[in-house]
Amino acid sequence: MVGAQSVADIEGERAAAMRPPCGHFPLSPGVWTVNAWYCGVCGSSVPSPGLRSGDFTPPCHRFSCPLCGAALHVRSGQPVVSPLTHRNPDLNPVAPFPRTCTQVCRQGLRARFHASRPNLAGGWAHTFAAQDPGVLLPYTWGVPPSAWHITVLGQAQLTGLGDIVLELDRKTAGLLAYLVIEGSAPRSRLAGYLWPESREETARNNLAQLLRKLRLSVGEELVPGSSNGLLRLADTLRADAQDAREAYLLGQYETFLAHDPLLLAGRDYDDCPEFEDWLVTERERWMDWRRAALRELSTQAERRGDLDEALRWAAQGLTADPVSEGAFVRVMTLQYLCGQRLEALQTFGRCQTMLKSEFGVQPLRQTSELARTIAQSTAVLRQADSCSPLPLTVLRPPRLIGRADQWRQLQQAHAAGQVLFLTGAPGSGKSRLALDFASSTGTTMHLQARPGDQDVPYATLTRYARQLTQATSRDRMPDWARQQLAGLLPELTTGTIGPQERRSEARLCLFRAFLELMRAAAPDFGAFVMDDLQFADQASQEVLLYVLANRPQGDFPALLAVAREGELAASARERLDALIETGLAVSCAVASLPDEAVQELLGSLEVPEVQHLAPDLARYTRGNPLFILETLKHVIETDGYLNASLGYFTLPRRVGVLIEQRLKRLPPTALQVAQAAAVLQRDFDLDVVSEVLNQPIFTLIPVWAELERAQIFDRDRFTHDIVYESVRSTLPGGVWQALHRSAARTLERHGAAPERIARHFLEGARPAEAVPFLRHAAQHAEQRYLLREAAQTYGQLADLLDQLQDQPAAFDALNAQAETLINLQDVDGVGAVVVRLQQSAVTLAQQVAARVRHCFLLFLQGDHTALLQASEEGLALAHEARDLRAEASFLEGIAYTDIIRGGGARAREAFTRMLEVGQTCADMELQAKSHEGLGMVIPNDLAQVLEHYRQAARLHEQNGNVSSFAAASGKRAWLHYQLGDVNGALHVFEHAYKRLVDVREGHGSVKLINAWGRSSCLQVLGRYAAALDASAEALATSSGRDAGSAGWRRVLELQRGRVLLEIGCSQEALAAIQPAIDAPEYIQNIRSRGLISLGQALTAVGQRSEAQQAFAQAEALLNAEKEPYYWAQLHLARAQLLSPEAQLAVFGGLLDLAQRKAHAHLSLAVQIRRAQALMALDLPVAEHDLKGDAAAHGVLSFGEVLLTRYQVACANASPDAATSLRSLTDWVIHTAQEHVPAGYCATFWASNPAARMVLEAQPALQHITVTRG
CATH class of the missing domain: 1.25.40.10 (Tetratricopeptide repeat domain)
Incomplete structure (x- = not known):
């Protein structure tokens, strides 16, 4: 195909030495005759009329491909060679170039050399596709390429190999820019332009010196001279302005616009008037080109x-x-x-x-x-x-009709700072109302969920996050939020945080990060519209509901959520109802239009031919706006209004049929594209659809544009979910399945989510091929702590394997589902799966496994008698099967039953044997459980108990069992707390909390217990705001679906009351504590603690008899020897109802108990209350009895301890009184300013005894109450 030389000439010794790894032949320098070109569109060989390199006319030679009609351009002005096919004869001579090589050799619009050594005289012949597939750019041959590239658009500079950048001085930049634009120029002209004040000889000498300095700087001749006195750029040198100009002339406007629009930006040539005139003219020419390119791109997009x-x-x-x-x-x-x-x-x-x-x-x-x-x-x-025959008003009605009441409701809710929740039937106009209202508040961010999102966790959230990050500056987001969102959006990963260093998506951290992203985007928008929430996946719904519940107050955009009526998941609906009940959100129902509104709607469209159809349309469509418009489109497109005016026009029984008929009017290829997109459901694009259909992408480009004009597509989604459903209904079963199979294989090549691929194989009637993807999806969900999704996927996998009659694999999937549901503490779900396990168990090993899950179910149900019996029977089966791990599970059931029944000896034996089994099997999880159990049953050796809990937590953490680690840590932390080491307890709780945020769902009880522990510690340390936040945060993110969560939610509600009581809000505290302790689901084994808090609240509001009853109930549940901490707490509180004399008798007994148990913190608390009683009786108090670490005792508030010390010092006229007052004052002021929520500051100063005393002792501090209150 090359005329001047043969292939044999090329295959010389030099060619062999230069052959690159890609297999392309090197071509020797010289001028070539082009006999044929390779069409980048259809792949055919295009003969040319024996053109030589000198035959091309500027700016390019153009001819067309005879097969597909694509316009082919050949750049002229330089030697050229055909890029047809020069290949290594060792390779298949007709095979296409390797894809990787083609990609390497494709660099923008300009062909680059691909050589193994930079000093080769020749280049490599390659076929490549430019951005415009109909453009073929030949290579430059004959001389090696220059190492430099000139930039004159924007900041003028030279760029060399290795990203070397040379900034150009003003006159060198002007010289090169002139030659780039004009091609060549006489020396005398350039000298006169750049040195107008100098004599001609001096100016020419200056020009020569400038060129010499340039040559020495770059190491080559960039501006060679000629015998006729003309200066020009070297043939192999390229400049950005040349590339930009070629892109503009070839119609590649986006590539043209990627260049800086200003020639020699930042350079001033007012001392060179002639050059400046030329520069101003050129700058204006480039700006004219830019404006023309933008107009053309806008027009092209509108036509599409x-x-x-x-x-x-x-x-x-x-x-x-x-x-x-x-x-x-x-x-x-x-x-x-x-x-x-x-x-x-x-x-x-x-x-x-x-x-x-x-x-x-x-x-x-x-x-x-x-x-x-x-x-x-x-x-x-x-x-x-x-190309659409429809009036624009029918495509989009110009104004809202019949929505005045809803509009007023939305205005009122927006003014009140409430979340706006719109519901209605499909096509009722929810989205239009939401978007129009949002537009009235300012710029709108429209966030949409799509059909198919339900299959992939975080699919909706990922799309939302990407839209928001593209719309706002990343600098507004804190680093931690970007790091959290990088798990969803890899493009947010910074250079310092590799994927292996990122943590798994942490539920709460992810919630906060997405809220932070919305906060960062907020200044640019008046409203966020979350549309079609019914399509969102469950994981995304939980994040979005968190955002709705925690909408920042103040100047924050309106939040509108839109969903179909009755199609939200039950859990999401419950959470939304709770927001509405609390006044954080308002529900707006979007109903069908009444008859008069239908008449008004038709009048607003200004299509006179259809005005008389209003009564029939209202009856036929039942006032549904989308159905009305679809009906009108059908009427107009088929000229049906002519028949209607004669009284004999009829409509199908279902409005959906109208959309189907509109689809049938599309060309066959367009319908096929729409059907393939319907199979993909979401996030489809031209590339993926073309692969699904196995069609060349260029043949589908006009089809895609036609579907957008017909309002079937809106870029990468259907214009409405009803349109999607209609397209879906046009597919015959066999075609539907075939497209799903093709979609599955296409998505597999694209690395899509395994659950999405599995769904397509299932829809494509290939269940066996779906199995590995379902298993992978379930395991992936478990790794990301998406336990609900994992359980559902394991269940689906078990059903599928049952159908495939693979009993062992089906049983394993059911067993995995049961384990996941146990971790979720989903009693009903575990019960259903256990029944299936027992029914399907065949082998002895399977029977043992089923019995293990049955024991876990009985534990969750609280049926201890049945648990003991089942565990003992299972233990015998495990021995028969020689299954050590199953033996340990049954021993665990026996041990916990023994603990609940008040025993201990049998439990110790069981846990000791479990530890032996765990060590034999090298099972860290089993060893951890054993240590945790032993910590619960070892009496009177607190150091040994703490060590067992520490070992349990360490092993759980090493094994990656975050929930069990947190549970073991909680036991250890509470022991620290009861021993008076509150700071140590808080440290343990917070370490566990940092790990728990990795668990998105499930283990709700453990999370709530952790929040209860953190809040209790923070309360004792006087950090009241943080204590309230810990409780509120846990309650906001807890679903309450798992066993035990409801009871622990009550515990946290009571804990909130305890914090309020210590601040001084007695009535509000009682209102929180009373219903919590009265609730039947309240955790019974800590009921005594709740009753103590109830008694304290009743005492604070003056209900002394009711308080006495609460204390009596608590006493009946406690044992002084086993629970000295809570026994002391109870009697310290109860003594407040007694006379000072009676109190002293009580305190004597408590001191004896504290000393016997060696609990110094209890002794300090008793001494503080004893001092108060002695002062009430005007009896002396020894100050040394009140010494101790007031911040860590964990029984009385820190403020009460400091206040009592100050009062005793005053009563004793001690010189330490001033110091005690200063300590008390510092604590009160610091607490009020840093640790009391702003809304409670006034109450704290007015009601907290320590704060009141500070104000009485130092009246000058009265201004603080005004500042904080």
């Missing part, structure tokens, strides 16, 4: 039906030409077509301001009429060059 893209280019065009009234009109029109009415009117206002300030005139009459049309939304606008 992509109005958002058209608006984006038009807005850039307005920026490039800010004094063009036509540019303003273009933007206004597109904003209106996109439904951005408010923005369009704002654009008109800016246009008026510009015209008045710049020219002193008013807008043209046509512009003002357009603005009035938009304001009134009555005129019919039509898209330029649109």
